[in-house]
Amino acid sequence: MARRPLVAGNWKMNGLRASIGELEKIIAGARKLGNVDVMVCPPATLIAGFAAASRGTSVTIGGQDCHALAAGAHTGDISAEMLHDAGATAVIVGHSERRRGHGETDAAVRAKALAARRAGLTAVICLGEQRAERDAGRTRQVVGAQLDGSLPDDAEHVVVAYEPVWAIGTGLTPTPADVATMHGFIRERMCSRFGAMGNAVRILYGGSVKPANAEDLLRVANVDGALVGGASLDAAEFLAIAAVYR
Ligand code: PEP
Numbered sequence: 001m002a003r004r005p006l007v008a009g010n011w012k013m014n015g016l017r018a019s020i021g022e023l024e025k026i027i028a029g030a031r032k033l034g035n036v037d038v039m040v041c042p043p044a045t046l047i048a049g050f051a052a053a054s055r056g057t058s059v060t061i062g063g064q065d066c067h068a069l070a071a072g073a074h075t076g077d078i079s080a081e082m083l084h085d086a087g088a089t090a091v092i093v094g095h096s097e098r099r100r101g102h103g104e105t106d107a108a109v110r111a112k113a114l115a116a117r118r119a120g121l122t123a124v125i126c127l128g129e130q131r132a133e134r135d136a137g138r139t140r141q142v143v144g145a146q147l148d149g150s151l152p153d154d155a156e157h158v159v160v161a162y163e164p165v166w167a168i169g170t171g172l173t174p175t176p177a178d179v180a181t182m183h184g185f186i187r188e189r190m191c192s193r194f195g196a197m198g199n200a201v202r203i204l205y206g207g208s209v210k211p212a213n214a215e216d217l218l219r220v221a222n223v224d225g226a227l228v229g230g231a232s233l234d235a236a237e238f239l240a241i242a243a244v245y246r
Pocket of ligand 1: 163167168169170206207208209227230231
């Protein structure tokens with residue numbers, strides 16, 4: 001089954017209005033890359049501006065989180081409907097920085113993924129084990145439980161991002177063989193739960209993807225693209241990663 005790759009940049013809490021120059025470079029570079037979807041997930045303050053600037057181009061804009069509800073008394077939160085209204089087409093949910101820093105459970109992540117669907121957004125659902133869990137040989141158990149608990153019952157409009165927590169922002173990465181094992185495990189589990197749809201879902205790898213290691217990590221079986229943090233802040237680096245699919 002041919003799955004079109006996706007390279008998504010998670011800018012986290014970085015970027016000001018002046019950063020639109022970086023987006024413009026990404027848009028220009030992405031024009032030359034016909035075989036890959038390119039997405040930028042800036043902070044919420046930039047979504048409307050970035051969505052306006054990328055309208056009619058091949059680059060799409062995503063949010064980094066959303067509330068499970070559509071509206072209400074939730075100071076500081078943003079709903080999936082608001083992201084959609086601002087021009088986003090997707091939202092990251094369950095990033096490890098949200099799971100750890102904001103105590104998000106699998107059930108909360110699932111509710112956010114359902115909210116994304118309700119609002120017409122693709123949910124990029126993040127999973128990944130911590131170092132201690134890996135060292136204890138519990139990687140499959142942990143990731144399997146996250147997968148079961150965080151995904152909605154319908155996997156349409158879902159992208160899964162496997163992001164070993166110890167690889168995020170550290171410069172450390174699993175070996176391509178380890179990535180193949182985990183992506184194969186996730187694929188099998190999704191196929192047994194969702195049937196043919198499980199085979200259509202894109203599984204991104206995330207965790208210290210850089211131009212220097214992108215070819216090795218992204219050419220692995222069942223890796224359908226990347227979720228890129230640090231390297232996505234620099235258009236040239238981000239495009240060099242996406243260019244693996246040129
Ligand atoms: C991330 O935070 O999703 C991520 C993959 O970050 P980095 O590429 O910086 O490791």
